[in-house]
Amino acid sequence: SQARMQLGLDAVAGSRTFTKDGKPHTVAFTVLPGNTIGSLPPPSPGDIFFDFEGDPLWQDPATGAWGIEYLFGVVEAPAPGHHGDPVFRPFWAHSRSGERRAFLDFLGYVEERRARYPDMHVYHYAPYEKTALRNLSLAHQAGEETVDSWLREGLLVDLYATVRHSLRISEPSYSIKKLEPLYMGNNLRSGDVKDAGASVVAYAAYCAARDAGNMAEADKVLASISDYNRYDCLSTLRLRDWLREVGAQATAAAA
DSSP states (O other): OHHHHHTTOSOOSEEEEEEETTEEEEEEEEEOTTOOGGGSOOOOTTOEEEEEEEEEEEEOTTTOOEEEEEEEEEEEOOOTTOOSOOOEEEEEOSSHHHHHHHHHHHHHHHHHHHHHOTTOOEEESSTHHHHHHHHHHHHTTOSHHHHHHHHHHTOEEEHHHHHHHHEEESSSOOOHHHHGGGTSTTOOOOSSOOSHHHHHHHHHHHHHHHHTTOHHHHHHHHHHHHHHHHHHHHHHHHHHHHHHHHHHHHHHHHO
16 A cells, blocks of 8 residues: 555545655655544643654763763643744753753653643654663663653653554655655755754764864854754644644544
8 A cells, every 4th residue: 555655546635745856746645544543642732742862973982882862852832822933942961961961851841841731741753762761761870760650651652653553655754754745834844954864963063063162163053953853843743733633634534
């Protein structure tokens, strides 16, 4: 069925044509009869949309250990009637101790938000966020009970799992970037950092500029990474909302 979608042989529920590499490109989708969109939690004003930025090639100068989660990015669900951009909250880390502090600050932020919005959830795309949170709790020997309770109670909602069990799209990948033309309108990706590989290269450039004392260049690179992460978080929010819309349409059409 995936191959038939890519070849344009199956009926579609919707599509969008946009300009890609200077040429018209169409992304089409269909909603599967046994879709799981209806099992998504009801929206809460406390919901947040979360994405990590990490550099597996960063090396701790003290221990030689590889890898760092240098940005915990969050977009908060907009308040009812709010028409501006949703609030973006970054938690930065540029050292191993900074990673531990950012991790604990993030846990504290979510727990404080849960106290105000008991029905909230943390949405992300693909399993990496769950795995990384568990690994951070083990590496820093902190927050293990909190992370375990999040996983046990279903606080973290992976929208990739919903997409995989609910949609077929006419693209060769189910990366969130392939889905974005369907729900991000004309606000498609731009800027120097457009994918995870580019963010790793950009973070290495940030570290090099910082270590050379070129703070103007370092700040410029960091801002581009922040913009990329903000877009990822906003995309996750828009995907959640779009999934609920197409799920409702599919349910109404089947009635």
